[in-house]
Amino acid sequence: MKSNKIKNTAIIGLGYVGLPLAVEMAQSGYNVTGIDIDENKVNKLNNGESYVLDVSDNDLQSVLDNGKFIATTDYSKISEADAISICVPTPLRKTKDPDTSFIISVVDELIKYLTKDTLIILESTTYPGTTEELIQTRIEEELDFKVGEDFYLCFSPERVDPGNKEYNTQNTPKVIGGTTEKGLELAVELYGSFLEKIVPVSSTQVAETVKLLENTFRSVNIGLVNEMAMMCERMGIDVWEVIEAAATKPFGFMPFYPGPGIGGHCIPLDPMYLSWKAKTYDFYNKFIDLASDINGNMPRFTVHKIGDILNERAKAINGSKILILGMAYKADIDDLRESPGLELYRLLEAKGAEIDYHDSYAESFLNGDEKVYTIDLTADTLEEYDCVVLSTDHSNYDYEWITEHADLILDTRNAFHGISSDKIYKLGAPIDDNKRVSPLFR
Numbered sequence: 001m002k003s004n005k006i007k008n009t010a011i012i013g014l015g016y017v018g019l020p021l022a023v024e025m026a027q028s029g030y031n032v033t034g035i036d037i038d039e040n041k042v043n044k045l046n047n048g049e050s051y052v053l054d055v056s057d058n059d060l061q062s063v064l065d066n067g068k069f070i071a072t073t074d075y076s077k078i079s080e081a082d083a084i085s086i087c088v089p090t091p092l093r094k095t096k097d098p099d100t101s102f103i104i105s106v107v108d109e110l111i112k113y114l115t116k117d118t119l120i121i122l123e124s125t126t127y128p129g130t131t132e133e134l135i136q137t138r139i140e141e142e143l144d145f146k147v148g149e150d151f152y153l154c155f156s157p158e159r160v161d162p163g164n165k166e167y168n169t170q171n172t173p174k175v176i177g178g179t180t181e182k183g184l185e186l187a188v189e190l191y192g193s194f195l196e197k198i199v200p201v202s203s204t205q206v207a208e209t210v211k212l213l214e215n216t217f218r219s220v221n222i223g224l225v226n227e228m229a230m231m232c233e234r235m236g237i238d239v240w241e242v243i244e245a246a247a248t249k250p251f252g253f254m255p256f257y258p259g260p261g262i263g264g265h266c267i268p269l270d271p272m273y274l275s276w277k278a279k280t281y282d283f284y285n286k287f288i289d290l291a292s293d294i295n296g297n298m299p300r301f302t303v304h305k306i307g308d309i310l311n312e313r314a315k316a317i318n319g320s321k322i323l324i325l326g327m328a329y330k331a332d333i334d335d336l337r338e339s340p341g342l343e344l345y346r347l348l349e350a351k352g353a354e355i356d357y358h359d360s361y362a363e364s365f366l367n368g369d370e371k372v373y374t375i376d377l378t379a380d381t382l383e384e385y386d387c388v389v390l391s392t393d394h395s396n397y398d399y400e401w402i403t404e405h406a407d408l409i410l411d412t413r414n415a416f417h418g419i420s421s422d423k424i425y426k427l428g429a430p431i432d433d434n435k436r437v438s439p440l441f442r
């Protein structure tokens, strides 16, 4: 049931997070204005064209048709909103420090157009304290509004998992922390009216830290299993077989899988937000740094392995034709941000490989100033390559068919599991038991 107090909402930032939230809210009967600085995106949306895989053109068109959603670049529209959700990017600077400039520029606009009694909810992933330090303080100082009296403020981390067929915006529990009781109450009423489950917490700092714990948990566990993969490879053990057997334990174990590296806008970045803030308290998050180091080195480890398997054919990376299959950072999505495939491309190119990629979800990417396009995947093209590297295990790949036509394969995801061929080598498994280097001491 719709909130009684809130009728008009504004979603600022219509990307992977903001657009699904906007459409979900509009489907529940709220009048939603989506605000984005990208005019191209705004035009596409108003023409019923979704650029986010999790939002169908049909769903978008129906909320446009019934007048419940409109996109705009005009920030003055926020003066009409009873509630505003902020979903702008929170990247890292080159020095791996948080780049909160997107949030700050949204606050610059809020200062111009915010009206009294509005609820503001920050959704962007960020370090504990951001909501109060960057939003509350400036609005209180520059507008002379008092939080809890003239405006209300919450943090509610977005947990959407793009491409996840089971969990979406609607059925993923939503954590919310408010700066005041009344703010929390309003946000719970708003989100509780169209989302399945709300998890209120005692403060914005707790809500901010929840999100960072979740993604640090993933980063650390992936780091652990990547380290296991490197160790297993050296010891002549297949890490995939180890994980599969360990995962049969019905309690106390949760499988994570190794790979060529981590990508996306969350796992590689979010833990760095936490460790950056912790350092201002003279606290050093050793797990975060270690996981970031191990995960960040996986593309180099993968390139090393490509060199090793080419060596089996008396070839070098330099001068070899190499095809990367899957450039998105994970299966069945089109997001290339921080993708380890991009790093593989760069590293192999630097070593003199002649390199192409294929991805049916991502038709091009920028390599410096050069736009690189996917190749068409045919039996003939596959046969041209000295090595095919499966970087992202999209479910539309026919692994039997690839095995039939490729000459040499590095499988970084265990996607060729069950296919028996001496062309296939796996990351995290020995190249050849007979060529195993013996331990240092017997």
Ligand SMILES: NC(=O)c1ccc[n+]([C@@H]2O[C@H](COP(=O)([O-])OP(=O)(O)OC[C@H]3O[C@@H](n4cnc5c(N)ncnc54)[C@H](O)[C@@H]3O)[C@@H](O)[C@H]2O)c1
Pocket (backbone or CB within 6 Å): 012, 013, 014, 015, 016, 017, 018, 035, 036, 037, 038, 041, 087, 088, 089, 090, 102, 105, 106, 123, 124, 125, 126, 158, 159, 160, 161, 162, 265, 266
């Ligand atoms: N992508 C994910 O899977 C995911 C999951 C959970 C949380 N998050 C978090 O959600 C936030 C948004 O991520 P995203 O993946 O949706 O990013 P995105 O890049 O897909 O979308 C952000 C949108 O904000 C717009 N924008 C930038 N500055 C703006 C401004 N000043 N005013 C209005 N619009 C502006 C951009 O044009 C873009 O359309 C980030 O903090 C991210 O960490 C992302």
